[in-house]
Amino acid sequence: MNQKLENILDKCLDRMFNGESIETCLNAYPEQASELGPLLKTSHVIIQKSSAIQPAPEFKARVYSRLRAMSYAKQEKTERSKRIPIWHRKWLLAVASVLVVLLVGVGTVAASTSALPGKPLYPIKLTGEHIQLTLAFSNIDKAKLHIQFSERRAIEIAEMANQGKDDTIFALTEQFVSHLQQIYEIDNVDELMWDGVKTPAATSALPEEAEIFDERGNKEELRVMLSNSREESLFALGNALAKAPESTKASLQQAIEIATREYDKALYNLEKHSD
Amino acid sequence: MSIEKDIVSRAIKGDGAAFAQLYEEHLKRIYRYVYLKVGNRTEAEDLTQEVFVKALEAITTYKWRSLPFNSWLFRIAHNLVVDHFRKQGKVEKIPLDDDMALPSKSNPALAAELALEIKDLTKDIEKLSSAQREVILLRFGAELSTAEVASLLAKSTGTVKALQHNAIVALRKMSSSDK
Incomplete structure (x- = not known):
């Protein structure tokens, strides 16, 4: 009997978490309504109070x-x-610096100095800085x-x-x-x-x-x-x-x-x- | 693949936007759970932040098979709260503050009344046995399903339902004796 009530209470709680009213639950289980009613009312109060706790x-x-x-x-x-692999980073950077200038062009590298994060030239700007520091x-x-x-x-x-x-x-x-x-x-x-x-x-x-x-x-x-x-x-x-x-x-x-x-x-x- | 599974697997691959989605989805429940445990806004905010920072750092180690994602998050939260109490050298006790973030903060009178009611509730929850308290916080604070609570606490669903039932009966008695 008690086990049955525990199961019904659990089902009703799930329904209440999804926005259903106490009455709907009680109507679904008329035989247990007298025992279930007070427990659902207490549960409703707990749901209301805890849902008032919100992060700022x-x-x-x-x-x-x-x-x-x-x-x-x-x-x-x-x-x-x-x-950039960890090994021989300095050498790679030196080679990369030449390649960057050759492939991308002096103008693009110069233009990248004013690039902002999220823009296509920004990674070139950071790579350029890295190369300058290494060299x-x-x-x-x-x-x-x-x-x-x-x-x-x-x-x-x-x-x-x-x-x-x-x-x-x-x-x-x-x-x-x-x-x-x-x-x-x-x-x-x-x-x-x-x-x-x-x-x-x-x-x-x-x-x-x-x-x-x-x-x-x-x-x-x-x-x-x-x-x-x-x-x-x-x-x-x-x-x-x-x-x-x-x-x-x-x-x-x-x-x-x-x-x-x-x-x-x-x-x-x-x-x-x-x- | 469910929508959340898809978001989680994108977050594991380093997709920041996917992790932000998970944060949006779970923040409120994690905060509520932590708040009900520590009863203090500043500590609840610090610990909640820590939960998500830890989750982001460790997300590559997360595997869906062993635990649903929200249970994984609540496990992090639970462990952090336990550590927090251990560091402070105190048992889980709720030092409630009045400066909690409530939706009705624009109406100070209503907010104060609500704060008082929450204070009463948390005091009552504190009187429950630790197993009953954990079930109530995970069901009502974190809004986890009975199956999720059972998996998190390594108990059967039957045990969780019994603990839940007994806890609500106890809380009902406490609230009627308060009146």
């Missing part, structure tokens, strides 16, 4: 944006690793390129926000951070000022003095470049925040906070090592 729209949008960015980054990574002569050149590319990412974030493309902002912010952190990493290994091509001062008659002068000069040059880049990037992002649609404002605000923090960290690090 801002939360929903925030997580959605994070997941899209994660998927995008995952996809990019897979595609990149498919395109950079010295760590100071690499650091300069990272500063330049971080600023490009910031401008792309601003553009994407203006276009309401929230899903790419997070991935671009991650790339932005990665460029700035790589400056820090180069600086940390303390090779920044000594490897690669020296400026004329380094080849003067007094090598020790020249090296010190060269180091200070390079650091100052980097510091100025980074400081200008900070100004440009934050200006572009701030401007975008004023114009961006509501749907992208939260991600953009987050990107500005991250950009400010990362620039300050990179500048602090450069200044600390200059002392």
